[in-house]
Structures are given as structure tokens and as C-alpha cells.
Amino acid sequence: MKDTVVVERKKIKLKKAILITGLPGIGLIGRVVGKYLIDELKGVRIANLYSPHFPHQVFMTKKGGMKLIRNKFYLVKTKKYDLVLLIGDVQAITSYGQYEVADVILDYAKKVGIEKVLTIGGYSTGKINENRRIFGVATDKDLLKELKKYGVVFGVARGSIVGAAGLLPALSKLKGIRGACLMGETHGGYVDVTAAKNIVVMLSKLLEFKIDTTKLENKAKEGEKVLKKIEEELQKNAITPYEGATKDVSYIR
Amino acid sequence: MKDTVVVERKKIKLKKAILITGLPGIGLIGRVVGKYLIDELKGVRIANLYSPHFPHQVFMTKKGGMKLIRNKFYLVKTKKYDLVLLIGDVQAITSYGQYEVADVILDYAKKVGIEKVLTIGGYSTGKINENRRIFGVATDKDLLKELKKYGVVFGVARGSIVGAAGLLPALSKLKGIRGACLMGETHGGYVDVTAAKNIVVMLSKLLEFKIDTTKLENKAKEGEKVLKKIEEELQKNAITPYEGATKDVSYIR
Amino acid sequence: MKDTVVVERKKIKLKKAILITGLPGIGLIGRVVGKYLIDELKGVRIANLYSPHFPHQVFMTKKGGMKLIRNKFYLVKTKKYDLVLLIGDVQAITSYGQYEVADVILDYAKKVGIEKVLTIGGYSTGKINENRRIFGVATDKDLLKELKKYGVVFGVARGSIVGAAGLLPALSKLKGIRGACLMGETHGGYVDVTAAKNIVVMLSKLLEFKIDTTKLENKAKEGEKVLKKIEEELQKNAITPYEGATKDVSYIR
Amino acid sequence: MKDTVVVERKKIKLKKAILITGLPGIGLIGRVVGKYLIDELKGVRIANLYSPHFPHQVFMTKKGGMKLIRNKFYLVKTKKYDLVLLIGDVQAITSYGQYEVADVILDYAKKVGIEKVLTIGGYSTGKINENRRIFGVATDKDLLKELKKYGVVFGVARGSIVGAAGLLPALSKLKGIRGACLMGETHGGYVDVTAAKNIVVMLSKLLEFKIDTTKLENKAKEGEKVLKKIEEELQKNAITPYEGATKDVSYIR
Incomplete structure (x- = not known):
């Protein structure tokens, strides 16, 4: 394992297949969306990705097991599309590693038939x-x-996208795969379940799958209450949230 | 030597073989255990591991010799198992290097017949x-x-294991080798011979080898006296031990 | 894309071909010269260079598109020479990356027939x-x-050139291509359009192409006014310009 | 040039050949010794070593030329031995680079017949x-x-040698070449020509070549006067020399 590898659990070949990635980043929106889709649509794990560009750490589980840091691919077959969902706890820790991991993800995507x-x-x-x-x-x-029809706003977000959320669609173009990055508008300093919920709802329309969003809506409501309180406190005390933290989460989208 | 290499001193092929690693880390427990087992069980050096991911330094010896930084493999044939012991002065200095070195160690382990x-x-x-x-x-x-039977406590340690102690068993699974990490409970800021002794005793029961632990017990007793004094001083003066040092030793297990 | 690659848009084979690079660096002079030549001489894009040694970022465009970080090659056929112009937003972020990118640029240059x-x-x-x-x-x-005849001053600039402006001609020698680095004299803390203009004029004489420099001259005049004011302010208040900024721009030429 | 390379200017095959390296390090002793031997013994350049692990910089010369950072091999044929001298302005900037460059140097040494x-x-x-x-x-x-006979003191210097001075002999052992590191005793904070002179004299006896050391002795005498003054000043004012500088020079031997 001198390089990034995808270890397949199931050999698959897909039709009308779309890769949706939910890796950690700003507001943890990608992570929340990815996890929710897998849980609610009952995704089946089809592959793991391991990389020497991840941190050299291993997680200990509640039951005394151990888990290598990895990204995980799940398959969900919906009425209209085969969806491959990619989630994980981390992104590569160097710029070079980010490119290598993105490249390996896209090679796997290409191989199993991803078109978007x-x-x-x-x-x-x-x-x-x-x-x-x-x-x-x-x-x-x-x-x-197509995305515009479903309410996605283009031409407003400016600047640059750091990390896998930007690299994957941009590099996919070089491999003949179409790509887009969907970014939930968010404060940046807090986990934003509402923004995640908005994206889940939009995806369900765009990709014509049914999904029960009750749990996510409840969490979003709770989250909103907390955010409101935070906002009030901030306005009262004119305190800016801890800057380091804000920067950290905004760094990778 | 553009990559990590294992240079064999003896070609060996083992049966019922177990790799035990004692690399530097928290409380220097691994290092103390590894060294003690090799000394007392009269381990024979079978291979050296060199890596460009180690520091670019060379040690000078008392006699005017020089030693490359390396990790060393020793063989101990006990009644029931062939034990391969891995010790060394350092671990790789980058995350990428940690993965590469672990990978090379496991390839060698697989080759000589390690099962655990x-x-x-x-x-x-x-x-x-x-x-x-x-x-x-x-x-x-x-x-x-099996380890539980010998008193090892599972499900209590949480969080993540940084470095070879975690990577080696976690990666070994990908190569069809079983693995576990045994961690001595310790303060973290001091070399802990007592914790090391506990592990030596446990291993001797688990792996059914006899070992004279007198020297280790004596050192442990001395160590405990020193620790007690430190503790008393700390309580008296409410001084926290030098933070940098504590962090350093906790970084790699 | 595990390494730096040049993706060609057009297969070309050139005669009496010269590579001119305008990458970001001190006073942004290279960048301004490169962009102006391409715009005024109506350069045609012939290739893109992508590298994992660039930052792991993607730019968002006004229209909602996305752009990988890259360097771009343009072709301009002038009366006397085939000019290949290389521009880009960034240089590689590590020393190793700088060497790799320079090497790939020169391999491409060699392939298409660059002589200088x-x-x-x-x-x-x-x-x-x-x-x-x-x-x-x-x-x-x-x-x-030859360059001396056109007013380029040799033997006065001393020290070292950091980045692609130095590496490319120096490495080109190893590949049998001749090379030179042309450096506009500049303050270092500001974008210097006048210095850029001087180089454009010199190149047009050296390489015998016609170019309308009106726009550049206008920008240069504006720039000079701003610089004068800055200078006056500095002398009045004896303020040194923000040091960090100065250092940053001087780092890569 | 994606990796470190030796570019040969002359194909040579040597007998009783010894590699002597004089790279920058503590007290610049190696650098001074290497340069002096080449100048006085009229060494002929036989090869250059280039590496992406050197800084991404290019030096400008007095005459308006440019020089890639490199290490240089010179050949001196003495009565008894063929001496290959390696000098340069820098060492590799990463630990990994240090190992790679050392490895490439030794492969070249082995190829041309170096025995020591x-x-x-x-x-x-x-x-x-x-x-x-x-x-x-x-x-x-x-x-x-053998070295002891010529006054070299073994078993006194302790600790570790950082950089090429240590890596080269230590790694050479793995390739079947014998090696030693000779270290001039020095303050560490100043260029030490006297220590360099001592080594030149010792080498001339050990390797039985004649060398005029007048120039070096004169420089050493001047140096000593300067050092004496510095010492007096330091004792008068109890000033420690600029620490950063001291550390820098001691870092690589």
C-alpha cells in the first residue's frame, strides 16, 4: 500500500451512475448529506479507499476494535439512477495527497461506470x-x-474551492466525466444541518428518489434554535466566534 | 535505497510465528518491553530495516563506530511460538513515511510466515x-x-492511536494477518517501567514462555519511587510537568 | 494524474521556436508581460499543464464554471519566430514540485521544437x-x-533567482536548449506595469514583432502616478511598506 | 530530471580510489578542505550532481551567467591513490532528499570504482x-x-551526525564500501580555517600526497586573530554569539 488504493468489496458495473461525495468540510454539510443519504436509502458498502496521504492514525471503536482511516463507497440503486456515495472522516493532509486521492477516486468511478x-x-x-x-x-x-432548474444558484459564489469538493469535479472533466460542486450557504463556524437538509431535498428532486427527511428536519430545527441563541449572544456581547476554529472548517469544502 | 528496505541477515521460515513490536512511543513502554524480551530471551538479529523516512542522522558509538538509524528484527524461538521482535530508536518522521514503513514491515512479516x-x-x-x-x-x-482472558481490557481506551502501534495491526488486516495493539495504562509524561513489566508478564502467560522478570521488577520499583516523589512535588507545588515533553511522548504510541 | 502533465489541445511542430514564460513573481512583471503578449498578439491556446504540486484548489468563474489550477501554453506565429507563451496563476508550492514542473515544461518545449x-x-x-x-x-x-545589444544589463543583478524564472533556463541547458532570464528592475513591493512595458518593448525589437503598446503604456502611466504618491507618503511618514507583502512577492521571480 | 542525477563529463574508471567529500556544514570545515584540495591539487571536474531535493534556486554569476544548484565531483590523481573530491554549495533540504542524494552519490562512487x-x-x-x-x-x-595512527581521535565525539557527512559513510557500508567521517574540533559558530588546515595536513600524510599548505596556513593565522578578538570581546561583554547562526551551522556536519 505505497499509494492510495481502492479495495473493492463487491465487483459492480453500473448504469446511469452518479457519484455523490460527502466528505468533511465547511459546516460539515457534505458529511451530513452523505451520511443521511446512506442511512435513509440503505446504502451498501462496495469499496474502501486507503491512502498514505491520510493521517497516520487508527481509530479505536467502542467494542475494542480498530479502524484505519479511510473513505468509503456505498451503492444505492434508485428508480432512475445508480448512486455511488463517498463518505469519510478525513481528506488527504497534503496538497499532493489531495490530487492523488482525487485521481484514484475518479479512476474507480470511471471503472464502475460513473457518468456524473x-x-x-x-x-x-x-x-x-x-x-x-x-x-x-x-x-x-x-x-x-439542469441544476439551475432545481434552484441551484450559479455565478454568485466566487473565489476558490479548497479540497476534494472542488478537485473531484474539476479533475473529472479531464477524464470525460461531467461534474459539479453544490455548496450549501452557511455561516462557516458551525455544523449546519439546515443547509444539509436543503441539499438533500434538492437532490431528491433532481435525481427523482424518495427520501424521508423527517429526522433531518428535526435535527435542523434543533440546530436553528442553537444557532439563534449563539447569534443573540454574539450580538449582545459583540464576541466573534473563536477564529481558529472558523478558519479550520472553512479551509476544506 | 530510495525506499524503505529490509536487509536480511538470515533467511528464515517460521511456524506459528508472531510479530511483537516495541518501538518508541508513550511512556517508552513498547521500547522497554521489546528490549527486555530480546535481552532476556536471547533474541538473534535476523534483519535490519532502513528508511529514507527516518531522520537523516547517524549515531556515533562509544568505540568510534557509526550506526545508521534503523529498526531491527530479532528472532526468539519459544516452546510454543516463533517470536519476531521489532525494536528501534525512531519511527518515520512523516505521515506518508509511517505508512510506507508499516507496509514494508508487514510485507517482510508475511514473507517469513507471521500469523499475528x-x-x-x-x-x-x-x-x-x-x-x-x-x-x-x-x-x-x-x-x-483470547486477550481478554489474560486481563487485557477492551472498549475502555478511546480516541485514536498515532503511529506504528496502530498502523501495523490495522494494516495487517488488509494482508490477511490478525493484529492487536496492547497499551499500558500510563501517565504519559514519564518512562513507565511498571506498565512495561505488566505487559511482559501478560505476554509470558499468553504466549507460554518463561522469562525472569527480576531485573524489570527492580527497575519498576525504582521507577515507582521516583514517580511517587514527582507526584508529591507536583501536588505540593501544583506544577504541571513540562508540557512540550508530555505532548511529545504522547504523540506516538 | 499522479504527476505533472501537459494536456495538448493541438499537435504542433514549430520552427525557430522560442518559449517565453510569464509566471507570477516579483512585481508581477512576468505575469503582466505574458498576458499582454497573448492578448495583443492573439495567442491561441495549445496546451494546459496540470500538477499535483499546485495548490489543491479550484477557481470559480463568473458564469458558474470551475477551473483547475494550471499553467497555459499559447502559440503566436510572428513574422520571424514561432512564440510559445506560458502563463499561469501559480507556481508549484514545494521545491521538489518546482523542479518537476520545470522538467515537464522543458520536455514539452523540446518535443514541439523550442530552441530558446x-x-x-x-x-x-x-x-x-x-x-x-x-x-x-x-x-x-x-x-x-545578443540580448546586450537590445539594452539588457548583465553582471549587475547578483544573488539567486528563486522559482521557475531561474530554473527553466538553467535546466534547459541540460536539455540542449539555450536560455536566459530577463528581470525588470522594480521596487518589489508593488505590481510594476512600467517595468513590464519596458520588457514588452525590448522583446518586440529583439524578436522583430509589431505590437501596440498603447494600453500597456496607459496602465503604466497610471501605475507611476500611484507609485509616486506612495513614495511621497512613505518619505513623509517614513513608513516602510508592509514587510510580509514585500517578502512574499520577492520570493519567486 | 525527476530524481537526483549524476551527469558525467568524463567516463572514468579508477584504481585504489577514495571519495573525499567537502560539503557545507559545521564551521564550514568540509567545504574549506574540499575546495583547497581541488585548487592546490588541480582537480579536474568529472561530473555534476543535480537534485530536485536542492532548493529551487539558481545563482547569478558575475559575468551574467547562471548556475543551477549542484554538487560537483573532481578527480585528482596522486602518487598512490585516485582521489574523487565532492564539493557543493548546499545539501538536500529534506530528510528524504538527504537519503536520496547520498544514495545516488554512492551508486556513482561504486560505478567508478571507489573503495573508501x-x-x-x-x-x-x-x-x-x-x-x-x-x-x-x-x-x-x-x-x-589506520586513521588512529595519523592522530584521529575515536570514541570521544558522541551523539549524532546530521546530514551527508554521516549518511555517506554509514550508507556506504550497505554497498560494500568502507567509510569514515573526520570531524574537525571547532567552536561551531565561526568558519574555522585552522581546523580545516589540520585535516588537510592529516590527509596529506594518510594518503601520501604532497600539498602546499602555505595559503591555508596564512588564512588560518588571520582567522585565529579574528577568533581571538571575538573571544576577548565575548569575555569582556559576556555576549553569546547570535544563536540562530550557531544553530544553523551546527545543524549539518
Whole structure:
């Protein structure tokens, strides 16, 4: 294992397949979306990705087991599309590692028949807006137009996307796969379940699958209450949230 | 030598073979256990491991010789098992290097017939407990059950294991070798011979070899006296031990 | 894409071809020169260079598109020479990456028939001189003599050139290509359009192409006014410009 | 040039050949010794070594030329031995790079017939002793005994040698070449020509070549005067020399 590898648990060959990635990043939006889709749509693990570009750490489990750091691929077969969901606890720790891991992910995606890559991230505004939009960027115009129909806002988010949420669709273009990055509008300093919920709802429309969003909505409501309180406190005391933390989460989308 | 290499001194082929690693880490427990087993059980050096991921330094010896930084493999044939002991002065200095070195160690282990990997480390609690437990994590349930019988405590240590003590058993699973990490409960800021002694005693029961632990017990008693004094001083003066040092030793287990 | 790659958009084979590089560096002089030549001489994009040694970021465009970080090659056919222009937003972020990217650029240059490499950079003096010279270094004497005729000053700039502006011509020598680095004399703390203009004018004489420099001259005049004001303010208040910024821009030429 | 390479200027095949390295390090002793031997014994350049592990910088020369960072091999044929001298301005900037460069140097050494590697460095004592000894470490006993006869002191210098002076002889052992590191006793904070002179004199006896040491002795005398003054000043004012500088030079021997 001198390089990043995908270890397959099941050999699969897909049709009309879409890769959706939910890796940790701003507001943990990608992570929350990915986990929720897998749980609710009963995703089946099809592969693990291991990399020497992940931290040299191993997690201990409640039961006394141990887990290598990895990213995990799940398969969900919906009415219209085969969805491959990628989630994980970390992203590669160096710039070079980010490129290598993205490359290995896309080689695997290509091999199993992925035609489109949608990455889920967050777009940090430093504010808590009631109506949080979904910002998008895409590698081709048709995909952009399609996403626009479902409310994704293009041309507003500016600057750069750091990490896998940007690299995966941008690199996918070089491999003949279409791609887009969907970013939930978010404060940036807090886990944002509402932004995640918005993306889940949008995806269910776009990809025509049914999903029970009750649990996510409940969590989102709780989250909103907490955020409101935080906001009030901040306004009262004119305290800025701990800067280091904010920077950390905004670093990778 | 552009990559990590194992240079064999003896070609060996083993039966019922177990790899036990004692590399530097928290409380230097692994290091003390590894060294003691080799000394008392009269281990024979079978191989050296060199790596460009070790520091670019060379040690000068008392007699005017020089030694490359390396990890060393020793063989001990006990009544029931062939034991391969791995010790060394350092671990790889980058995350990538840690993965590469672990991979090369396991390839060598596989080649010579290792069936099980037991790594020895420390688990830092920040306290000096009289009865120091041995915490464990394992890659498969049978090994976990077997270790439990010998007093190893599972499911209590939580968080992550940094370095070779975690990577080696976790990666060994990918190569079809079973593995566990045994961590001596320890303060974390001091070399802990008592915790090391506990592990030596446990291993001698688990692996059914006889070992004279007198020297280790004597050192442990001396160590305990020193620790008691330190503890008293700390309580008197409410001084925390030098933080940098504590962090350093806890970093790699 | 585990390594740096050049992705060609057009297969070309050139005659009397010269590579001119305008990558970001001191005073942004290279960047300004490269961009201006491409715009005014109507360069056609012939290839993109991608590298895992660039930052792991993706730019979002005004229209909702996304762009991988890359360097871009353009072709301009002038009366006398085929010019290949290399521009980009970044240079590789590690020393190793700088060597790898330079090597891949030169392999491509060699393949398409480049005979000479001219890199454009800045030479930081910490002062704002009215008459900004063009300093040069070259890998062979004939090229040096030729450039001297066009006013390039040799033997005055001393020290070292950091980044692609130095590596490319120096490495090109190992591949049998001649090379020189042309450095606009500049303060170092500000974008210097005047220095860039000087180089554009010199290149047009050296390489015998016609170019409308009106736009560049206008920008340069504006820039000079701003610089004058800055200088006056500095002298009034004896304030040194923000040091970090100065250092950053001087780091790579 | 994705890896470290030796570019040969002359194909050579040597007999009774010894590699002597004089790279920058503590007290610049190695550098001074290497340069002096090449100048006085009229060494002929036989090869250059280039590496992506060197800084990504290029030096500008007085005449307007440019030089890649490199290490240089020179050949001196003495009465009894063929000497290959290695000098350079820098060492590799990462630990991994140090191993790679050392490996490539030794492959070249092996190829041209080197039987022995002698590296020259400094051993920092923090004091200015009148009679500066030469400390040594060696990879085999015969070489150690031989060097002892010529006054080299073994078993006194302790700790570790950082950089090429240590890596080259230690790694050479793995390739069947004998090696030693000769370290001039020195303060560590200053260029030490006297320590360098001592080593040149010793080498001329050991390797039975004649060398005019007048220039070196003159420089050494001047150096001593300067050092005396510095020492007096330090004792008067109890000033410690600039620490950063001291550390830098001691880092690599």
C-alpha cells in the first residue's frame, strides 16, 4: 500500500451512475448529506479507499476494535439512477495527497461506470441567513442548466474551492466525466444541518428518489434554535466566534 | 535505497510465528518491553530495516563506530511460538513515511510466515495509577476474546492511536494477518517501567514462555519511587510537568 | 494524474521556436508581460499543464464554471519566430514540485521544437527608479551578447533567482536548449506595469514583432502616478511598506 | 530530471580510489578542505550532481551567467591513490532528499570504482581550543586503526551526525564500501580555517600526497586573530554569539 488504493468489496458495473461525495468540510454539510443519504436509502458498502496521504492514525471503536482511516463507497440503486456515495472522516493532509486521492477516486468511478460527479460542500458567508441558498459551479453548461432548474444558484459564489469538493469535479472533466460542486450557504463556524437538509431535498428532486427527511428536519430545527441563541449572544456581547476554529472548517469544502 | 528496505541477515521460515513490536512511543513502554524480551530471551538479529523516512542522522558509538538509524528484527524461538521482535530508536518522521514503513514491515512479516501482529504501546491518562491496566484493541473477535482472558481490557481506551502501534495491526488486516495493539495504562509524561513489566508478564502467560522478570521488577520499583516523589512535588507545588515533553511522548504510541 | 502533465489541445511542430514564460513573481512583471503578449498578439491556446504540486484548489468563474489550477501554453506565429507563451496563476508550492514542473515544461518545449527559453521576472531593488533597467542572466555567451545589444544589463543583478524564472533556463541547458532570464528592475513591493512595458518593448525589437503598446503604456502611466504618491507618503511618514507583502512577492521571480 | 542525477563529463574508471567529500556544514570545515584540495591539487571536474531535493534556486554569476544548484565531483590523481573530491554549495533540504542524494552519490562512487569514503565535517564544542583535534568515526575496525595512527581521535565525539557527512559513510557500508567521517574540533559558530588546515595536513600524510599548505596556513593565522578578538570581546561583554547562526551551522556536519 505505497499509494492510495481502492479495495473493492463487491465487483459492480453500473448504469446511469452518479457519484455523490460527502466528505468533511465547511459546516460539515457534505458529511451530513452523505451520511443521511446512506442511512435513509440503505446504502451498501462496495469499496474502501486507503491512502498514505491520510493521517497516520487508527481509530479505536467502542467494542475494542480498530479502524484505519479511510473513505468509503456505498451503492444505492434508485428508480432512475445508480448512486455511488463517498463518505469519510478525513481528506488527504497534503496538497499532493489531495490530487492523488482525487485521481484514484475518479479512476474507480470511471471503472464502475460513473457518468456524473456531484460533490457536496459548504460556502461560508460568515452570516446566519434564514433562507440558505445552494450555490453551484459546474464543468459543463448542460449540467449547469439542469441544476439551475432545481434552484441551484450559479455565478454568485466566487473565489476558490479548497479540497476534494472542488478537485473531484474539476479533475473529472479531464477524464470525460461531467461534474459539479453544490455548496450549501452557511455561516462557516458551525455544523449546519439546515443547509444539509436543503441539499438533500434538492437532490431528491433532481435525481427523482424518495427520501424521508423527517429526522433531518428535526435535527435542523434543533440546530436553528442553537444557532439563534449563539447569534443573540454574539450580538449582545459583540464576541466573534473563536477564529481558529472558523478558519479550520472553512479551509476544506 | 530510495525506499524503505529490509536487509536480511538470515533467511528464515517460521511456524506459528508472531510479530511483537516495541518501538518508541508513550511512556517508552513498547521500547522497554521489546528490549527486555530480546535481552532476556536471547533474541538473534535476523534483519535490519532502513528508511529514507527516518531522520537523516547517524549515531556515533562509544568505540568510534557509526550506526545508521534503523529498526531491527530479532528472532526468539519459544516452546510454543516463533517470536519476531521489532525494536528501534525512531519511527518515520512523516505521515506518508509511517505508512510506507508499516507496509514494508508487514510485507517482510508475511514473507517469513507471521500469523499475528502484537504491537506494544502506552495509553496516556495523565495520572499515576497504582494498578495500571493493559488496554487493547484488536482486528478480529477471536484474538480480542483470547486477550481478554489474560486481563487485557477492551472498549475502555478511546480516541485514536498515532503511529506504528496502530498502523501495523490495522494494516495487517488488509494482508490477511490478525493484529492487536496492547497499551499500558500510563501517565504519559514519564518512562513507565511498571506498565512495561505488566505487559511482559501478560505476554509470558499468553504466549507460554518463561522469562525472569527480576531485573524489570527492580527497575519498576525504582521507577515507582521516583514517580511517587514527582507526584508529591507536583501536588505540593501544583506544577504541571513540562508540557512540550508530555505532548511529545504522547504523540506516538 | 499522479504527476505533472501537459494536456495538448493541438499537435504542433514549430520552427525557430522560442518559449517565453510569464509566471507570477516579483512585481508581477512576468505575469503582466505574458498576458499582454497573448492578448495583443492573439495567442491561441495549445496546451494546459496540470500538477499535483499546485495548490489543491479550484477557481470559480463568473458564469458558474470551475477551473483547475494550471499553467497555459499559447502559440503566436510572428513574422520571424514561432512564440510559445506560458502563463499561469501559480507556481508549484514545494521545491521538489518546482523542479518537476520545470522538467515537464522543458520536455514539452523540446518535443514541439523550442530552441530558446526566455523567462520574464522582476529584480527587487527596494527603490522606485524612474529609468528601470532590464537585468539579464543567460546560459550561453552568444545569447548574452545578443540580448546586450537590445539594452539588457548583465553582471549587475547578483544573488539567486528563486522559482521557475531561474530554473527553466538553467535546466534547459541540460536539455540542449539555450536560455536566459530577463528581470525588470522594480521596487518589489508593488505590481510594476512600467517595468513590464519596458520588457514588452525590448522583446518586440529583439524578436522583430509589431505590437501596440498603447494600453500597456496607459496602465503604466497610471501605475507611476500611484507609485509616486506612495513614495511621497512613505518619505513623509517614513513608513516602510508592509514587510510580509514585500517578502512574499520577492520570493519567486 | 525527476530524481537526483549524476551527469558525467568524463567516463572514468579508477584504481585504489577514495571519495573525499567537502560539503557545507559545521564551521564550514568540509567545504574549506574540499575546495583547497581541488585548487592546490588541480582537480579536474568529472561530473555534476543535480537534485530536485536542492532548493529551487539558481545563482547569478558575475559575468551574467547562471548556475543551477549542484554538487560537483573532481578527480585528482596522486602518487598512490585516485582521489574523487565532492564539493557543493548546499545539501538536500529534506530528510528524504538527504537519503536520496547520498544514495545516488554512492551508486556513482561504486560505478567508478571507489573503495573508501572519507567525509569531512566539524564537531561543535562551543569553545575555541588552541589545539584542535580531529575526531573520527568509522564503519570498520581496520580503517579506524589506520586513521588512529595519523592522530584521529575515536570514541570521544558522541551523539549524532546530521546530514551527508554521516549518511555517506554509514550508507556506504550497505554497498560494500568502507567509510569514515573526520570531524574537525571547532567552536561551531565561526568558519574555522585552522581546523580545516589540520585535516588537510592529516590527509596529506594518510594518503601520501604532497600539498602546499602555505595559503591555508596564512588564512588560518588571520582567522585565529579574528577568533581571538571575538573571544576577548565575548569575555569582556559576556555576549553569546547570535544563536540562530550557531544553530544553523551546527545543524549539518
